[in-house]
Amino acid sequence: MTYYFPHAYPHITKMTPSKSADHNNAIELFWSFRSPYSYLALPRLKTLSESTGVPIRMRVVHPNILRNESYFKAMNPLARPYFMRDTQRMAAYLGMPFRRPVPDPITQNPETLEVDSHQPLARWLGHLGIAATEAGRGFAFCWEVSQLLWNGSVDQWHEGDHLRDACQQCDLNWDELKADVASNPEYYEQRLQANADALTQAGHWGVPTMVYGSETFFGQDRIDVLAWHVKNS
Numbered sequence: 001m002t003y004y005f006p007h008a009y010p011h012i013t014k015m016t017p018s019k020s021a022d023h024n025n026a027i028e029l030f031w032s033f034r035s036p037y038s039y040l041a042l043p044r045l046k047t048l049s050e051s052t053g054v055p056i057r058m059r060v061v062h063p064n065i066l067r068n069e070s071y072f073k074a075m076n077p078l079a080r081p082y083f084m085r086d087t088q089r090m091a092a093y094l095g096m097p098f099r100r101p102v103p104d105p106i107t108q109n110p111e112t113l114e115v116d117s118h119q120p121l122a123r124w125l126g127h128l129g130i131a132a133t134e135a136g137r138g139f140a141f142c143w144e145v146s147q148l149l150w151n152g153s154v155d156q157w158h159e160g161d162h163l164r165d166a167c168q169q170c171d172l173n174w175d176e177l178k179a180d181v182a183s184n185p186e187y188y189e190q191r192l193q194a195n196a197d198a199l200t201q202a203g204h205w206g207v208p209t210m211v212y213g214s215e216t217f218f219g220q221d222r223i224d225v226l227a228w229h230v231k232n233s
Contacts, residue, residue: 025233026057027226028211030199031142033125034063034105036087039150040094041208041220042143048227054212058138059195060129061207063106063122065115067196068205072113080113090220099152121158127181127188128163130195132172140170 029045031038049056065072091098105122108115125145132141144166148157157163167174181188199209202216210217210226213233217226 025213026055027230028057028059028198028202029139030059030061030195030202030204030207030209030211032061032063032207033129033142033145033149034101034122035207036098036100036150037090037220038208039146040087040090040096040098041223042139042146043094043096044220044223045208045210046139046143048223048230052227052230054230056139058129058133058142059198060126060133060138060142060192061195061199062126062192064206065106065108065113066117066119066122069115071205075113097151097153099150101149101157102155103158105149123185123189124158124181126192127185128177130188130191131177131181132167132170134191135172135177137170137172141166141172144169 027045027049031041045056048054061067088098103121105125106115106119128145129138129142132138145157145163148154148162148166154162163178164174167177199205199207202209202211204216204218206218208218208220210223212226212230215229217223217229
């Protein structure tokens with residue numbers, strides 16, 4: 001699948017590998033399955049990694065609503081309508097298919113934005129993301145599953161063979177992955193929390209957040225600045 005990268009991202013579309021870049025220093029990507037901006041960021045980050053040889057290290061975290069409930073309680077009432085418009089607009093700008101997941105991994109009151117803490121689908125996705133990352137296929141798995149969630153081609157992404165097919169696309173065994181996360185959910189919650197703590201240590205709370213060296217870049221609209229920084233490191 002090919003995506004259009006506008007001239008707003010010249011450091012990505014025109015980048016050549018930098019002789020001075022430290023290719024042993026990965027870009028740490030703090031990322032959530034439920035974040036539309038995380039989905040929208042992946043193609044450009046893939047292009048950046050491939051064009052520089054700098055690897056991406058996935059740091060999957062739970063959705064912000066599970067990590068920081070007070071953030072949504074204090075949210076300006078204009079924020080959510082703008083967010084809905086902006087994600088649609090940004091997807092169109094990038095030439096990426098876009099629709100909110102069916103079902104949403106988070107069950108949330110659309111008026112009050114309140115959620116309970118159980119959220120089995122969101123937690124399951126997080127566990128799977130950690131397991132795939134530890135198997136060395138984190139970026140590929142997040143790429144494939146984010147397509148299921150966000151590109152509008154699939155309903156009931158959590159049923160049938162959708163996730164099995166996604167695993168097949170990135171050389172993972174679905175049965176083994178599913179059994180692994182089911183056998184030790186406490187471990188995967190600890191790993192997700194460790195990533196969330198590392199995100200805080202990096203100086204932010206949102207996703208996608210990219211860390212390269214000592215510099216932190218928040219948001220899909222900072223990928224071009226990240227690319228400039230990588231090129232000039």
